[in-house]
Amino acid sequence: MTGLRERQKADRTRRILEAASRLFRAQGYDAVRIEDIAAAAEVSAGTCYNYFSTKGDLLLSIVSMEVEEVIEAGRALVLSPPSDVARALVELIRIYYDHSLNYLSKEMWRKAMAISIEAPATPFSRHYTQLDAMLSAQVCELLSALKLRGLTRGDLDPAVLGQIVFSALNQLFIEFVKDDAMPMHDLHRASEAQTIALAALMRPQPERMA
């Protein structure tokens, strides 16, 4: 059976995460003070630092949960992908993008990405970076599956091309969250243009002259 201490610990973690998540979304990351989160979670400010190394790491923990959902959402599509490279990639990327603003504001994404670059050694920064790698790996998996079905050139390297596709979709997402005025629709359009162009290069080549 679980001891009191252990239960309290889990409960406080949950309360801090819920309070921070709600406040960050409602008031913005910078406007929320650790004291506000602590008050909402019914602990002291110092206690927050027993659970999360910094305010930024607390944010990364929240953002990581969203990324985990995105990876989960992508699994189904990788298992039974559309039978065209462009359509398959466009649909996977659409899943990623459409999930991204479910629980997180653009400001939260900006901060999270910034922190994961600037403080890469922090516990949840490492975790977030791993999740990014898993997303990239998922794109690679999709390309592998497509290659197996003969939907790509035979000489395609799915691991390398998957990384490139991920870099591209990630860079566009950064530009998207950097611009509060940019609508999701524009992100989709920009990404589709890139994806379709890349997919055209990945399709099987017409047969060679003998």
Place this chain on the structure above:
Amino acid sequence: MTGLRERQKADRTRRILEAASRLFRAQGYDAVRIEDIAAAAEVSAGTCYNYFSTKGDLLLSIVSMEVEEVIEAGRALVLSPPSDVARALVELIRIYYDHSLNYLSKEMWRKAMAISIEAPATPFSRHYTQLDAMLSAQVCELLSALKLRGLTRGDLDPAVLGQIVFSALNQLFIEFVKDDAMPMHDLHRASEAQTIALAALMRPQPERMA
């Protein structure tokens, strides 16, 4: 003739930039206080804020100068590129990467990239973002030049593929600066693998059967 006020202004800007640049490199961005920079530049802390909106913006101003040099260095190669897509791209990217640590530490790059994402509206953040766009445009130019010489497929879209190549090299650079232990050599190798794979897809297709 230039007034005293104008000359002093230019001089103080220069002194602040030089002091900050030297101190950031020597002691690290976080370890340097605005007061330290002010003291080294022989002004007060408040004066620094008459010249740069935040400590981060001051850093971005310094990093931007380096990026401008990189763009300049890339010009020559775009004007007379090697006669192979892979070699041309690899050499351009090598120029970018090799210039990057001339005056800046990895920590400075991390901070700069983080700030440009997290505070995109600041004066030098806008400037830095524009420089990034110019780098991307330079890759596009290179691909255009190669296409004109018949070194790529005829249906290649140089603007879109250039962006993709830039996203990829930029993403790898982020991973490079995030890991203090990663040597430049590994960055080159990772980038070459991606570039060569992409270049293989961009080369002219063998002729079709009639």
Place this chain on the structure above:
DNA sequence: CTTCAAAAATGAACGAACTCAATTCTTTTC
């Protein structure tokens, strides 16, 4: 040269993230 207006420099004061020595609570031991 004196006066006035505007621009710039200054440093004290503020706010918020983070630290840490003291305290309180939980578990274990006898």
Place this chain on the structure above:
DNA sequence: GAAAAGAATTGAGTTCGTTCATTTTTGAAG
């Protein structure tokens, strides 16, 4: 069940970026 050990909480204190009212400096006008 009492007491000792250890774990976790607490909030006052420190630090540093940033702001702003005041003072100083520069340039223009008479």
